[in-house]
Amino acid sequence: MPPEAPKxxxxxxxxxxxxxxxxxxxxxxxxxxxxxxxxxxxxxxxxLEEPVLRAxxxxxxxxxxxxxxxxxxxxxxxxxxxxxxxxxVCTGTACYIKGAxxxxxxxxxxxxxxxxxxxxxxxxxxxxxxxxxxxxxAPAAVFDSEVAGKLTVETxxxxxxxxxx
Ligand code: FES
Numbered sequence: 001m002p003p004e005a006p007k008x009x010x011x012x013x014x015x016x017x018x019x020x021x022x023x024x025x026x027x028x029x030x031x032x033x034x035x036x037x038x039x040x041x042x043x044x045x046x047x048l049e050e051p052v053l054r055a056x057x058x059x060x061x062x063x064x065x066x067x068x069x070x071x072x073x074x075x076x077x078x079x080x081x082x083x084x085x086x087x088x089v090c091t092g093t094a095c096y097i098k099g100a101x102x103x104x105x106x107x108x109x110x111x112x113x114x115x116x117x118x119x120x121x122x123x124x125x126x127x128x129x130x131x132x133x134x135x136x137x138a139p140a141a142v143f144d145s146e147v148a149g150k151l152t153v154e155t156x157x158x159x160x161x162x163x164x165x
Contacts, residue, residue, distance in 0.1 A: 014147065015133030016044040020052070024059045031062045034070055042077055046088035046127035046142070049080040083118040083125030085163045087143055089156075092131035094138040099152070103139060104128070106153040107160065123164050 023040035027033030037060065041052050048071050057064040071077045080086070089107070091100045107126055108114050118125040134140050137149020143159055 016129075017052075017055070019044045019131070019133050020056065021059070024056070029060055031060050034060055034062060034067065035074075038067070038071055038077055043130035044132060046129035047078045047080055047086070078116070078127075081116075081118055081125035081127065082122065084123050085144055086125045086127060087141055087156075087160060088127045088129050089115075089141045090130070090132050090134075090139065091128045092135070094131075094135035095140055098138040100139045103141070103151060103153055103156050106157060110157055111160065111164070119164065121164070124160060 020037060020041045023037045024033060027036065034056070037056055038048060041056060042048055045052060053067050053071060054064060057067045071079060087107070089095075089100055089104055091104065104115065111119055111124060111126070113119055113124070113126050115126055115128040129142075132140055132142065132147060134147055134149060137147070139151050140147060140149040141151055141156060142148070148155075148159070
C-alpha cells in the first residue's frame with residue numbers, strides 16, 4: 001500500500017502543492033526527503049513561503065525550525081521576496097514554448113528587473129518557477145497567490161502596471 005500523507009498536513013490546495021506532495025510521497029514522507037522536497041517546492045512556487053514550509057514540516061514530520069534552517073542555509077533556496085507583490089512566471093517547457101520567454105523579456109524591459117529581483121520602489125518582485133502543474137494554461141504566471149493562464153505580454157504587463165501605481 002502506498003504511504004499515506006499525515007492527516008494534519010494543512011496542504012495548500014492547488015496543482016503546485018500536488019507536485020510537492022508527490023515528492024514527499026515518493027520518499028514515503030521520510031524526513032531525509034526534506035532537501036529534495038524543498039527543491040520541488042521552490043521549482044513549483046518560485047520561492048519558499050511560510051504556509052508551504054509549514055505544510056512540508058508537517059508532511060515530513062520535522063520541526064518547522066529545521067525546515068527554516070535548511071531553507072535559509074542553502075543559497076539555492078529563496079524565501080519569500082521583499083516586494084509588496086510577487087509575480088512568478090513559469091518558465092517550464094510548456095510555458096516556454098507558448099511564450100514565457102517573451103513575457104519575461106517584456107517585464108525586464110518595462111520594469112528593469114530580472115528574475116529574482118524587486119523593483120526599486122519595492123512594489124513588485126519577479127520570480128520564475130519550473131512548472132506549476134498547470135501546463136494546460138500555458139503560458140502561466142502566479143500574481144500574488146492567483147494562478148493566471150493563457151497570458152500574453154500585454155495582459156501580463158497590464159496586471160503588473162496596476163501594482164506599480
Ligand atoms: S510548464 Fe508551466 S505550468 Fe507546467
